[in-house]
Amino acid sequence: MAARLSGIQSVTPDLIATAELTVETRGEGFTDITREAARFIEQSGARDGALFVYLRHTSASLVIQENADPDVQTDLTTALRTLAPQDAPWVHSVEGPDDMPAHVKGMLTGVSLHIPVQSGALGLGTWQGLYLVEHRARPHRREVVLQFIGSKT
Amino acid sequence: MAARLSGIQSVTPDLIATAELTVETRGEGFTDITREAARFIEQSGARDGALFVYLRHTSASLVIQENADPDVQTDLTTALRTLAPQDAPWVHSVEGPDDMPAHVKGMLTGVSLHIPVQSGALGLGTWQGLYLVEHRARPHRREVVLQFIGSKT
Amino acid sequence: MAARLSGIQSVTPDLIATAELTVETRGEGFTDITREAARFIEQSGARDGALFVYLRHTSASLVIQENADPDVQTDLTTALRTLAPQDAPWVHSVEGPDDMPAHVKGMLTGVSLHIPVQSGALGLGTWQGLYLVEHRARPHRREVVLQFIGSKT
Numbered sequence: 001m002a003a004r005l006s007g008i009q010s011v012t013p014d015l016i017a018t019a020e021l022t023v024e025t026r027g028e029g030f031t032d033i034t035r036e037a038a039r040f041i042e043q044s045g046a047r048d049g050a051l052f053v054y055l056r057h058t059s060a061s062l063v064i065q066e067n068a069d070p071d072v073q074t075d076l077t078t079a080l081r082t083l084a085p086q087d088a089p090w091v092h093s094v095e096g097p098d099d100m101p102a103h104v105k106g107m108l109t110g111v112s113l114h115i116p117v118q119s120g121a122l123g124l125g126t127w128q129g130l131y132l133v134e135h136r137a138r139p140h141r142r143e144v145v146l147q148f149i150g151s152k153t
Numbered sequence: 154m155a156a157r158l159s160g161i162q163s164v165t166p167d168l169i170a171t172a173e174l175t176v177e178t179r180g181e182g183f184t185d186i187t188r189e190a191a192r193f194i195e196q197s198g199a200r201d202g203a204l205f206v207y208l209r210h211t212s213a214s215l216v217i218q219e220n221a222d223p224d225v226q227t228d229l230t231t232a233l234r235t236l237a238p239q240d241a242p243w244v245h246s247v248e249g250p251d252d253m254p255a256h257v258k259g260m261l262t263g264v265s266l267h268i269p270v271q272s273g274a275l276g277l278g279t280w281q282g283l284y285l286v287e288h289r290a291r292p293h294r295r296e297v298v299l300q301f302i303g304s305k306t
Numbered sequence: 307m308a309a310r311l312s313g314i315q316s317v318t319p320d321l322i323a324t325a326e327l328t329v330e331t332r333g334e335g336f337t338d339i340t341r342e343a344a345r346f347i348e349q350s351g352a353r354d355g356a357l358f359v360y361l362r363h364t365s366a367s368l369v370i371q372e373n374a375d376p377d378v379q380t381d382l383t384t385a386l387r388t389l390a391p392q393d394a395p396w397v398h399s400v401e402g403p404d405d406m407p408a409h410v411k412g413m414l415t416g417v418s419l420h421i422p423v424q425s426g427a428l429g430l431g432t433w434q435g436l437y438l439v440e441h442r443a444r445p446h447r448r449e450v451v452l453q454f455i456g457s458k459t
Binding site for chain 2: 013014015016017018019020021022023024031033036039040043044045052054055056057058083084088090091092094100103104106107108110111112114143145146147149
Binding site: 002003004005006007008009010011012013048049050063064065066069071072074075076078079082083108109110113114115116118123124125126127128149150151 | 319320321322323324325326327328329330337339342345346349350351358360361362363364389390394396397398400406409410412413414416417418420449451452453455
């Protein structure tokens with residue numbers, strides 16, 4: 001395998017910053033929260049370290065995915081519907097036909113992730129965006145916890 | 154999009170605490186380890202930061218999911234069985250028909266996650282619990298690494 | 307449930323180290339980057355804490371999986387092909403038939419994970435390796451961000 005490791009940059013951790021982000025979703029689909037995450041990093045005076053993002057729900061999730069062509073999000077939503085169909089014989093059905101598929105989709109995609117922070121900016125790739133993915137059919141209010149661990153500016 | 158960012162709380166990191174949790178599973182299914190994680194946070198004197206949870210295995214995984222209706226866990230287990238069926242023509246079959254499906258389930262759900270810690274308590278959502286999910290048919294002893302990075306009480 | 311929590315070890319965080327790893331993949335499949343991650347931990351003078359690994363792409367991902375039998379990786383690749391087939395009616399098809407399945411596979415397996423670091427060594431389980439999984443058919447150059455947060459040696 002061809003692999004190359006860059007020089008190592010070292011700093012001393014002296015900041016943990018925490019904030020909560022409330023997002024109103026419009027029902028099933030992707031909501032881009034990259035800008036809100038970037039604003040948090042800027043406002044918290046973060047320099048080098050990592051941003052930890054956490055979603056306090058079990059029928060929505062957090063995903064880093066392509067931010068260029070909106071068709072990708074359409075297809076990702078379709079893929080999740082195929083993997084967790086509404087018409088499967090779910091035992092848990094009291095909260096509606098979209099609820100149990102939403103839990104499956106949440107389990108497969110997760111509620112916890114991190115993004116590197118370098119020189120005060122999110123270290124996302126060129127085509128990456130941070131998304132809150134709503135799996136329920138109707139709009140919901142969702143709570144996200146943003147945390148930076150690293151060095152101050 | 155409607156999104157609102159709360160005020161930012163800042164502290165200085167002065168604690169990394171590490172412990173290992175050994176869990177005896179009863180075969181395929183969910184084991185709630187939320188209480189053990191909360192006890193670790195309490196005993197380590199953690200105040201603000203994040204709990205990092207890691208599982209040292211490749212045929213089990215860590216999941217944050219609904220803790221209210223046990224039917225949800227039944228359906229999640231069924232969903233994983235459908236996504237990684239025992240009767241697919243797996244090449245790797247020497248460890249039994251449940252082994253390769255267990256690796257697929259482990260890959261889809263993951264072995265590494267974090268939970269925010271705020272004012273000395275786990276920042277889980279109201280309906281969230283932390284689960285070790287056993288994907289093998291028989292009981293196994295599983296090792297989990299719990300780590301807190303943040304500030305002391 | 308039978309669960310046992312070990313004694314807690316506490317240290318003071320005084321190091322955040324960051325480096326970038328460039329990996330040339332050979333097309334669809336698993337590339338083991340465990341050795342590169344271990345080298346980063348050694349060279350950065352890391353002692354106790356956690357290694358955070360991040361991939362700056364949306365059609366490849368990071369996975370911790372079995373490192374013993376290569377057949378497992380073959381089967382994992384097959385499983386992902388079944389879950390995200392090339393012949394589904396994807397809307398996003400301009401980048402080739404392998405592109406949209408690659409995004410789905412990336413979403414299901416993720417681009418962000420952590421591994422504990424204990425006494426200067428990666429705290430992987432006996433059978434665990436760290437893999438960059440290429441989901442595109444052709445070889446690609448992939449960028450990984452390695453970060454250690456914890457205490458110095």
